[in-house]
Amino acid sequence: MxxxxxxxxxxxxxxxxxxxxxxxxxxxxxxxxxxxxxxxxxxxxxxxxxxxxxxxxxxxxxxxxxxxxxxxxxxxxxxxxxxxxxxxxxxxxxxxxxxxxxxxxxxxxxxxxxxxxxxxxxxWVRYMPMAETIRKVIASGIIGEPMTLTANLCYLVSDKPRLIEPELAGGALLDVGVYTLNFASLIFGDDITDIKSSVVKTETGVDAQNSITLTYQGGKMAILNSSLRVISDRQGIIYGTKGYMVIENINNFESIKVYDTERNVVETYERPKQISxxxxxxxxxxxxxxxGLTECPQMPHKITLNIMNVMDELRRQWGIRYPFEG
The missing domain is CATH 3.40.50.720 (NAD(P)-binding Rossmann-like Domain)
Known part of the structure; x- marks a missing residue:
């Protein structure tokens, strides 16, 4: 380079x-x-x-x-x-x-x-070496076929004007919920067959916290939560037919622990040394x-657009439109 x-x-x-x-x-x-x-x-x-x-x-x-x-x-x-x-x-x-x-x-x-x-x-998580490690662990078959995942990302940030003002496209979804959606996309892809959700709004009318359930081809499900009002463990957990894996911090992958059907830890992976x-x-x-590329292979335009469309649908379900959207 x-x-x-x-x-x-x-x-x-x-x-x-x-x-x-x-x-x-x-x-x-x-x-x-x-x-x-x-x-x-x-x-x-x-x-x-x-x-x-x-x-x-x-x-x-x-x-x-x-x-x-x-x-x-x-x-x-x-x-x-x-x-x-x-x-x-x-x-x-x-x-x-x-x-x-x-x-x-x-x-x-x-x-x-x-x-x-x-x-x-x-x-940024899409570009990290740990994203590839997660894929490889799943592909190895150690947890069998992944069928369910949960992910949450919640911070105590509801006092920040940028995050609650509709004029600035505020709300939990675009700021932190997007990480939960990217985590689900990283694991299950983007072939979503159904989107269900619940929301609690701020006084300004954007989402303060939300819960999202995505269903995929083959009966896979992702249950995602994000909030501006509470603190959470930031974990992503992938449940498979032979075990499960726990990823610490979906906002900056820190470690992966793999468990068998007896809930014993069988493998552990730590994040490589990084600047930030x-x-x-x-x-x-x-x-x-x-x-000479117009997109990065780690975050193709297609995936960005898929996730933007999911967020548009979620806001449609919640009745949230930003002032500049008309």
Whole structure:
């Protein structure tokens, strides 16, 4: 992989973790950061020794030195921000959820293909080595045929305005529920035959917590929970005909424990050493750009769109539409 020059659009908490990760990566040069506040961009640039700070997203998008832009803005802004970057010839790594809805996601992907540029969703767990380990353990047959899975991801974050404002496409689903859906997709694929769900809404009208049951061809089922109001163990558990496996932290795979039919631990896998876990999506993006691809094989556009469509259907069931959706 040749050295890639990257800019960050947005200067919030996730952007800071990304920046801290990138400055530790030998083949990555973090060139610029943009915020709608020049002061905030300058403070961020100073913290991570970034040479350029911009007070507008347009300036970053037009910087001829930058090849790839990481979008770290609220969900409601992803489509607009991605199109700005693509129109200015920049490859895009876009924070999850990729867009506010499937229609926006299709627009973004179509424009990237038209411009022959990479766009990929920063669903970081998809790029991690542990994702492949999970697949291999299942393929080995040690737990037999996986038929049921459960996954939960809940944080105490209901006080954050970004997560409860409809104008910013807030709610548990797009922020943390998307991880549970990706976990189910990673294990069972996307051939869903039925979607059932329940929701509890915030006073602002977005989902505070939800429960989702997906049924697949062959009678497989995924039961998923996410919330902004409670803390959870973040586990993903896959139940098979000969045993089961417990994955610690579906938001950054930490370990896998495999149990037999007597509930004895028979195998354990630990996460390899990492900077933060974010480095894998950056490496994958750089590799795809080098190969002239418009998508990353670890997170194909088809999967991004499948999950966006599932989230659209869930919000339809809950009667949640964002103001900008009309």
């Amino acid at each position: 040749e050295t890639i020059k990257i800019g960050i659009l947005g200067a919030g908490r996730i952007a800071a973790v990304l920046a801290d990760t990138m400055v530790q990566m030998p083949k990555v040069q973090l060139v610029g950061v943009a915020s709608r506040s020049l002061y905030k961009a300058q403070e961020f640039a100073s913290r991570f020794s970034i040479k350029k700070a911009y007070g507008s997203y347009e300036e970053l998008a037009k910087d001829p030195e930058i090849q790839l832009i990481y979008i770290a803005t609220p969900h409601s802004e992803h489509c607009r921000n991605a199109k700005l970057c693509l129109e200015n010839g920049k490859h895009v790594l876009c924070e999850k959820s990729f867009a506010a809805n499937a229609s926006q996601a299709e627009e973004m992907i179509a424009l990237a293909k038209e411009k022959n540029l990479l766009i990929t969703e920063a669903m 876990g974010y480095e894998y999506q950056i490496e994958a993006s750089a590799d795809a750009i080098e190969k």
